[in-house]
Every structure is written in structure tokens, then in C-alpha cells.
Amino acid sequence: xxxxxxxxxxxxxxxxxxxxxxxxxxxxxxxxxxxxxxxxxxxxxxxxxxxxxxxxxxxxxxxxxxxxxxxxxxxxxxxxxxxxxxxxxxxxxxxxxxxxxxxxxxxxxxxxxxxxxxxxxxxxxxxxx
Numbered sequence: 001x002x003x004x005x006x007x008x009x010x011x012x013x014x015x016x017x018x019x020x021x022x023x024x025x026x027x028x029x030x031x032x033x034x035x036x037x038x039x040x041x042x043x044x045x046x047x048x049x050x051x052x053x054x055x056x057x058x059x060x061x062x063x064x065x066x067x068x069x070x071x072x073x074x075x076x077x078x079x080x081x082x083x084x085x086x087x088x089x090x091x092x093x094x095x096x097x098x099x100x101x102x103x104x105x106x107x108x109x110x111x112x113x114x115x116x117x118x119x120x121x122x123x124x125x126x127x128x129x
Contacts, residue, residue: 001055001069002029002062003076008087009058011079021045026054026061029077031068039071041089 004012012027025045032040048054052063064072073093080086 001075002057002064002072003074004057004060004062005076005078007081008077008079009060011081012060014081016045026063029062029064029068029072029075031071041087043077043087 015021016023024047026048028042028044028046030042032042046063048063049065051066053066053069054061054063056062071091071093074091075093076090078088078090080088
């Protein structure tokens with residue numbers, strides 16, 4: 001699953017206070033097609049949706065779409081407090097990572113990229129993104 005570092009837990013608490021985000025909103029972690037490597041991570045506060053999985057770490061409730069979970073096995077999210085915020089993603093499944101740190105792919109460049117794109121597009125067709 002997803003593991004938040006202590007820096008991330010503290011960073012999420014600070015962001016919630018700084019942006020006056022109600023505690024009823026949960027921390028959403030997801031992916032979307034894009035970036036240099038194929039997929040990008042996103043993190044934000046959201047309400048739970050029908051296709052979501054919910055789990056706790058410390059006092060942080062994390063939600064993610066079930067479709068995205070296959071990309072998150074072993075994912076660690078760190079946080080560096082800087083002017084623009086800074087989530088750092090460490091994913092043992094990533095075979096290709098862009099220098100920006102938020103773009104990744106679980107396929108190496110020798111695999112058929114058309115099939116990789118087709119799989120994620122089919123999963124998004126039901127509005128699960």
C-alpha cells in the first residue's frame with residue numbers, strides 16, 4: 001500500500017491548517033496519464049467516492065481509487081516543506097522516473113507502450129479517474 005513518512009504526516013497536518021481544510025476531507029493519492037514518463041501522481045484533499053479504498057496512517061485518512069492501487073504497492077510519500085510544497089514519491093514499481101520526481105512508468109521502454117496506454121484508458125472509461 002501507501003506509506004507516509006513522518007515528514008509527510010506533519011506536512012499534511014500543516015497544509016490542512018494553512019489552507020483551512022475541514023477534517024472531513026481525506027488525503028487522496030492518485031495517478032493520471034501525463035508527464036515525461038507516462039503517469040503523474042497527484043495528492044489533494046477530497047471526499048471518498050464509490051470506487052475508493054480508505055485506510056489510516058497515524059491520524060491521516062488516505063483514499064485512493066481501487067484501479068490505482070496496482071501502481072501503489074510499496075509507494076512511500078515523503079514531504080519537504082518548501083515554498084511550493086513538495087511531495088516526493090518513492091515507488092519500487094517504477095521502472096522509469098522523470099527528473100521532476102512526479103512522473104513515472106511501471107513499464108520499461110522495451111515493453112509495448114500502446115498496450116500500457118490501452119490498459120489505463122480502459123480503466124478510466126468508467127469515470128474512475
